[in-house]
Structures are given as structure tokens and as C-alpha cells.
Amino acid sequence: MDERIREKLNILADAAKYDVSCSSSGGTRKNENKGLGDSHKSGICHTYTEDGRCVSLLKILLTNHCIYDCAFCVSRKSNNIARAAFTVEEVVSLTINFYRRNFIEGLFLSSGIFKNADFTMERLLRIVKKLRLEERFNGYIHLKTIPGASDELIREAGLYADRMSINLEMPTASGLKLLAPEKSHEDVKKPLGLVQQQIVQFKDERKLIKSIPVFVPAGQSTQMVIGASPETDKDIMHTAAAFYKEFSLKRVYYSGYIPISNDKRLPLLGSQPPLVRENRLYQTDWLMRFYGFHVNELLNDANPNLDADIDPKLSWALRNLQYFPVDINTAAYKMILRIPGIGLSSALKIVQARKFGKLRSDQLKKIGIAYNKARYFIHCADTPYQLRDYQATQIKSFILAESQSKYLKNDLKQLALF
Missing domain, CATH: 3.20.20.70 (Aldolase class I)
Structure with missing residues (x-):
């Protein structure tokens, strides 16, 4: 050149x-x-x-x-x-x-x-x-x-x-x-x-x-x-x-x-x-x-800026706990999409899989949802149907703590490889 x-x-x-x-x-x-x-x-x-x-x-x-x-x-x-x-x-x-x-x-x-x-x-x-x-x-x-x-x-x-x-x-x-x-x-x-x-x-x-x-x-x-x-x-x-x-x-x-x-x-x-x-x-x-x-x-006048430490779907869910828990076996597809930890493909798999029987937590994990995040917002065949007695701030702290623990475990695994 x-x-x-x-x-x-x-x-x-x-x-x-x-x-x-x-x-x-x-x-x-x-x-x-x-x-x-x-x-x-x-x-x-x-x-x-x-x-x-x-x-x-x-x-x-x-x-x-x-x-x-x-x-x-x-x-x-x-x-x-x-x-x-x-x-x-x-x-x-x-x-x-x-x-x-x-x-x-x-x-x-x-x-x-x-x-x-x-x-x-x-x-x-x-x-x-x-x-x-x-x-x-x-x-x-x-x-x-x-x-x-x-x-x-x-x-x-x-x-x-x-x-x-x-x-x-x-x-x-x-x-x-x-x-x-x-x-x-x-x-x-x-x-x-x-x-x-x-x-x-x-x-x-x-x-x-x-x-x-x-x-x-x-x-x-x-x-x-x-x-x-x-x-x-x-x-x-x-x-x-x-x-x-x-x-x-x-x-x-x-x-x-x-x-x-x-x-x-x-x-x-x-x-x-x-x-x-x-x-x-x-x-x-x-x-x-x-x-x-x-x-x-x-985003609105009460919440003009996004949370830096959590994703916007989780932030919305914590502000709207009145919509949860969602019954994973009966809820509409559009509502399943609003559950933190459940993405587009996972929501489709849930709707298809529940045609063959009620879904349990172990099946949801196999489908690929982020169960550690979603579990605070859902009801399935082997979980009670009442909203857990937690405030939004408590749920947020639990999820953040679990996320940090997960990253720490991954770091330790990488270190062990070396």
C-alpha cells in the first residue's frame, strides 16, 4: 500500500x-x-x-x-x-x-x-x-x-x-x-x-x-x-x-x-x-x-434515571411488586416477558413446555432462566403461591449479593485453572 x-x-x-x-x-x-x-x-x-x-x-x-x-x-x-x-x-x-x-x-x-x-x-x-x-x-x-x-x-x-x-x-x-x-x-x-x-x-x-x-x-x-x-x-x-x-x-x-x-x-x-x-x-x-x-x-418524573447497579427490568419489577408473583403455568406470554431473569427465548420455551404439564423450579432452570433472580417474582408447581414477605430493598440486596458471589466463584475457578 x-x-x-x-x-x-x-x-x-x-x-x-x-x-x-x-x-x-x-x-x-x-x-x-x-x-x-x-x-x-x-x-x-x-x-x-x-x-x-x-x-x-x-x-x-x-x-x-x-x-x-x-x-x-x-x-x-x-x-x-x-x-x-x-x-x-x-x-x-x-x-x-x-x-x-x-x-x-x-x-x-x-x-x-x-x-x-x-x-x-x-x-x-x-x-x-x-x-x-x-x-x-x-x-x-x-x-x-x-x-x-x-x-x-x-x-x-x-x-x-x-x-x-x-x-x-x-x-x-x-x-x-x-x-x-x-x-x-x-x-x-x-x-x-x-x-x-x-x-x-x-x-x-x-x-x-x-x-x-x-x-x-x-x-x-x-x-x-x-x-x-x-x-x-x-x-x-x-x-x-x-x-x-x-x-x-x-x-x-x-x-x-x-x-x-x-x-x-x-x-x-x-x-x-x-x-x-x-x-x-x-x-x-x-x-x-x-x-x-x-x-x-x-422512566418517568419519579424515576428519571436508570439504576446503575441493576438492570431496568429488575428495577421496574421492584417498583411494581403488586404484579407479582406471576404463576408461570398460567400467565400470559407478555407477562412472563416482564419477569426479571426470563428472556425472549426462555419465555417461548416456558409457554411451549407447560402444554405437557405443570412446570417446576428444576425444569425452569433447565430451560435456561436466571432462576436466582426470577424466583422472587414467580410461582411454579413446587413453590407457594404467596408473595414472599420481603421488601423491594431486601430483594435487591439478595440478588446483588448472589450476583457478587457468582462472580467471585467464577474468578476462583479461573484462578484454579492457572
Whole structure:
């Protein structure tokens, strides 16, 4: 590899690591007519598939030059960092060469905004068109939408990308105004709405005309920076819920703020991002999307922030002990999903298994539930049907103590191996 290209790659791959919204689940682009590469539902971008495979992609910025000065962004124009920019041909060449060497299975392409939004978006579009039409590349492509770009450029890009995303940046308009006064949430909502409208339109047309091309088949996503502005977890998840509903997003990503400047508007967090908070937000997101929880049940004025020491489902259950214990042999599937320690697959197994007889605690353990956590909230064939005489604080302390004991035993086992 040319030394100049290698230097650019080091700079622009490092700058791209702050963007975490690069999942690819849902891509179904097929390789036809002996093209190059193949995108499928298994996923891409340094993630693990259900069968344990790790898949990867080339994740870079077209450039880290930017006309904006967002306080939380490493590529802001006032930051004193090394700058670089790829040409269209360089990005195409890197993608194809890395793919042929089996280093990657796709491309995640974003960019700082240089000159203006249309100038930047037009170059991103040229890259994906060249890959698809000239190189006949059928691997996965995740393309960042540039806020403020013209509708025509965004529509055309959607014909070649598998997924498109645009960063919301801050969870609230007030937070964005504080740290990035040149941007607005409306600049994000407009392209999200346009792409969603086109996705629905193309799907409807394909029902009548099979030759209609696919449009952003893996959908859209967005990302919020967490911890740089003073929003509560309630503010963050209400914003996420609204965007899921309005734009049918595939994912909302929560990126813990990494301190990169001494700007007085930013909080003092030490050198590490708020990873525990980030994890709790993802758990809450999962409960909203797959477990039937409404955001108001998990976060409200009385409980504006998530517990750091316990997961949000357990936190909800401890605040709502009036719903427990749940009879595991008669309860509806939706209620079983709300029991701490029982996941989606375990809940399905319980519903199927109880058709053949009443379930006991030993059977629940074999099914795979976290029984040490769930036992405080359930009734099964060999347990009494009254709620145990414990307060919420006692149950929480029991579960935390058991969890710590479990980790200690695992540590001792690992030590014994050495």
C-alpha cells in the first residue's frame, strides 16, 4: 500500500471509531450475474452472528475536515488534529482490495462536512455508485446521510446503500443548541422522513412491479451522544421512542461521550466514557422494542434515571411488586416477558413446555432462566403461591449479593485453572 494512502487510512479510520451506528442486520442484497461480494442478513461491522461468526467492514471517513465546530466532536474545525481526505477513487480501491484479501465484508462510509452538505454528499454518492455499477460490488454498504444535503442526492444514494443513517448528536434540541449551535434536529428529521417515505413507496411499488429496485433495504438508524449534555435518561429514551415511532428506525445507538476537549460547556468525566449508563440505555431500548414496555413504565418524573447497579427490568419489577408473583403455568406470554431473569427465548420455551404439564423450579432452570433472580417474582408447581414477605430493598440486596458471589466463584475457578 502506498505510504500516503496508509497515512490517510490511519487518520480517517481512527476518526471514524467514534461513530457506533454501523449495524447491518436486515441487508438482503444478492450477488447476481457474477458480481463481487454478497450482502445478507447475518450482519456486518465487527459484530457476532447467531452462529458465532465475527464479520467486519472497512469503517472510514471520506474526510475529517469539517465546517462545523461541535464541542463534542473530535473532527470539529477548531481542534488541532491531523487532517486528511480520500479521493473517490481511493475509497473504491481500498474497499475492493480489502474485500479481495478477505479483510472486510462491506463498507461503512461517513464524512466530515467540507465546503457544504451537497458537495460532501455528492462525493459519497459517487463512491457507492462506482462500487455498485463499475466494480459490481454486492457487499454491504452503510452510508451516512449528510444533514442539509438535497433530496435528489439522498434519494439516489438510497438506491445503492443497504443502510443509511444520520446522527441526531444530542438527545434534545436544547443540548444540541448548547454544544453545536450551528446544527438543529430539524436538519436530521427532514432526511430521515424523506428516506422513510421512499422506503414505503418503493415497497408498495414492488408489490405491483417486481423490477422496481430496492431502496435502503436494511433501513435507517441514528446515534445520540450520551453524557456530553445534561439530559436525564428519561429525556434520552423519550427521544428514542419518538424517533422509532415516527421514522420506523431499525436502531438507535447510544454513544458514551469520550472527553476530547477542555470546553467549559462539557462535563468533567475523567478519561472514560459512561459505559455503565450506555449499557443500561441499550437494555432499556431492548425492553421497549421487544418486551412490550412503554418508556413511561421504565422512566418517568419519579424515576428519571436508570439504576446503575441493576438492570431496568429488575428495577421496574421492584417498583411494581403488586404484579407479582406471576404463576408461570398460567400467565400470559407478555407477562412472563416482564419477569426479571426470563428472556425472549426462555419465555417461548416456558409457554411451549407447560402444554405437557405443570412446570417446576428444576425444569425452569433447565430451560435456561436466571432462576436466582426470577424466583422472587414467580410461582411454579413446587413453590407457594404467596408473595414472599420481603421488601423491594431486601430483594435487591439478595440478588446483588448472589450476583457478587457468582462472580467471585467464577474468578476462583479461573484462578484454579492457572
